[in-house]
Amino acid sequence: MIEFLRRGAQTRPERPAVVTHDLTVSYAELLAMAEGAATALSELGADRIALADHEAAPVIALMAAAAATGVEVCLLPPDGAEQVLDLVGRFDHTVVVTDRDDLPESALPAGVRRVGLAGLLATPAQSAPGDLPAHRPHLVLTTGTTGAPRGVRHDWGRLVRSTAHVQPAGDEHWLLCFGLHQFAGLQVLLHVLAAGATLVAPAPRRPREGLAAMRALGVTHASATPTYWRFLLAELRADGGPVPQLRQITLGGEAVPGPLLGELATTFPDAHVSQVYAASEFGSTGSMRDRRAGLSTAVLERGEDADVALKVVDGELWIRSRTGMVGYYGEPDVDAEEWRPTGDLVAVEDGRLVFLGRSSEIINVGGVKVHPLVIEERIGAVAGVDVARVYGRRNPMTGQIVAVEVVASAGADTTAIDAAIRAACADLPSASRPRSIRFVDEVSTTGSKIVRREAP
Amino acid sequence: MQDRVEQVVREFVARVKPEAGEVTVETPLYADGVGLDSLEAAELSAVLEDEFGTDPFQGDTMPETLNDIVSFYVTA
The missing domain is CATH 3.30.300.30 (ANL, C-terminal domain)
Incomplete structure (x- = not known):
């Protein structure tokens, strides 16, 4: 993570790393914030922090600082103060980094300390970057669709390794359609930084604002859920405005309906349309670009050398991932060589793995x-x-x-x-x-x- | 209330069992009467709940006729 910012700042320091309607932050500027915050985090002495803020550039800078120092960051979802405090307690945080007015020190439980984000980012970097720690934890919370949210423990080393295939592509402008607290948002961020590209991050991250950002901020690439794309197409039909000139459309996070792939291909004729199968727990399994719903059954034949392998057991997809999570919060590490059920039910039809739904649905x-x-x-x-x-x-x-x-x-x-x-x-x-x-x-x-x- | 209940049930039957013909308040809802199967009865239960907020199929005794359904709402 921090290594991508250092590389970007060295090769093309003025290239925009993060763009919103109001500001542009270059790789050099983002790195300066991150290195300063790394100094501040080292002085803070905490080994875990909860972050309650959602402006992309400050959040990315702090995550990069944490990745440089080995401090575990948990970016909380953009909820109200009550829900945020619930999560702080649920995941045993004692340091909350935020500038939110509705989260003053007095609102925090006893023993929980509030640290201002702006102050951390404004800290001057005091030493030359050293070697990265061997252990660089990051905590992602699940959305809690199946009950209380769970903490999924990741390691920046593994996450960075999952981007090894990404080619430099400085002219790409990727729209951030997910929150950075979501694993899918993190994946988009890592891809963008690994490519030395630009992240376009309007707020809030809804289809209407996404469509506006596509038109106004030169978005060329976007990754979102099928539900997001459906709403975006509806917005596009309703407002009758110009169709954004997308080059890449990625869908993930849910099963992708075949008709939606066709509608996107028709609406955005110049765009590659691909689907990714990924989850907070096991990371990404790669992408399919053939515009057909489901995955090719070729994914079942990757062999032992592959970082990510898949198989079907009694109609359910199972996975073995060496780039996935370290483990759940509060639980022992999982064995990266172990096969685990994904909860996704599939059928094999005409050489495809067709998704039928979640076992819980x-x-x-x-x-x-x-x-x-x-x-x-x-x-x-x-x-x-x-x-x-x-x-x-x-x-x-x-x-x-x-x-x-x-x-x-x-x-x-x-x-x-x-x-x-x-x-x-x-x-x-x-x-x-x-x-x-x-x-x-x-x-x-x-x-x-x-x-x-x-x-x- | 009675008229509205009868109207909702008759509209439902006309949609799912158009071959059933006229439904009186005494016509059996199942088998040789209207001929609703269990899934169609389940659907009628949801239609009534949506329309009136409660559902006569929730009780201990399943309604057998339109009259039973009307009675459930009128006496409620």
């Missing part, structure tokens, strides 16, 4: 297991549907029924869409047909991913 309709993604994909292809969320709705007759929430296009006839959805699903097995269709203004998402579980 299966809908049990009177004892029949139904995968929501297949249904969601059909409904998503119905004219007038911007986004669909399929989930199991509790029911006294069958335990659960297949339910769908639909965000309709502006001005669309919902009665006609309702009928079209039922017609599109008429040939599905009876248990798989949607039995509840509701039109909503927005669907439930976490970290730009659709939540496919019913609210408690």
Whole structure:
């Protein structure tokens, strides 16, 4: 991480590292902040800190400083003060770095110290960079879609190693669509810095602001969830403005519906469209660029030498990753040579691994297991549907029924869409047909991913 | 209330079982009557919950006729 900034500042110091609507920070400027913060962190004496801030440049500088000194940083999600304090307690932090007005020293629990971020970054660097520590921890919190958030322990050495394939590409401008507290955001950041490219980081990181940044700030590359891309396409249709000139579109974080790949390819004809299969726990498994949904079954034949290998066990994808997490917070290290279930259910069809959904998202309709993604994909292809969320709705007759929430296009006839959805699903097995269709203004998402579980 | 309940149920039956013809308050909802299967009954349960906030299928006794459904809401 810090090594990328040092390299960038040495080869092209004036090249923009981070761009927002308000400012541009060069590699040299970002490195100066990071080296100063590294000095400040060394003086601070803490071996772990929680960071509650979300402006990209300061956050990146502090993460780089931590990576240089071996201090574990946990970037907290951009939540309210109450949730932030809950996470501080849950993960046993005693130092919170923030400039937020709603997180004064007096609001912190006893024994927890507040340190200003701006002060850390303004510290002059006092010594020449030394060797990097052997142990360089970083803590990423999961989004908590399956319960309380978990801490996933990473090591900067492994994370940097996962970017070994990245080629220099200084002219690329990557849009940051994820939060840097998310593992996917971290991956985009590492890719950008490894390539010596530019990170475009508008706030907040929603599709509307993303589209505006694509148009105004010269974005050429973007990586986001399928849900994000669906909303971005809806924004694009609704505002009728110019189509951004993207060269690369990457999708990840959720199963990618085939129709969406086609729609993106049509809308952005000059862009390469690829999908990545990655997770906080096991890192990235690489990307597929053939514009077909799912992964090639070739990923199952990588062999023992590969850092990341995959296999299918009873319909579930299993993984062995040497570039993945060190372990969960509060738990022993995991064995990097050990195979682990991913929770992703797959079927092998025509040389592809087709994603059926998460094992935790299966809908049990009177004892029949139904995968929501297949249904969601059909409904998503119905004219007038911007986004669909399929989930199991509790029911006294069958335990659960297949339910769908639909965000309709502006001005669309919902009665006609309702009928079209039922017609599109008429040939599905009876248990798989949607039995509840509701039109909503927005669907439930976490970290730009659709939540496919019913609210408690 | 009774009229609204009857209207919702008849609209539902007209959509999922158009071949059932006219539904009186005494027509059995299942088997030789309207012929709803368990999943269609589950769907009717969700429709009623969406419309009225409660659902007669949640109780101990499953409604057998439109009259049973009306009674659930009228006596509630």
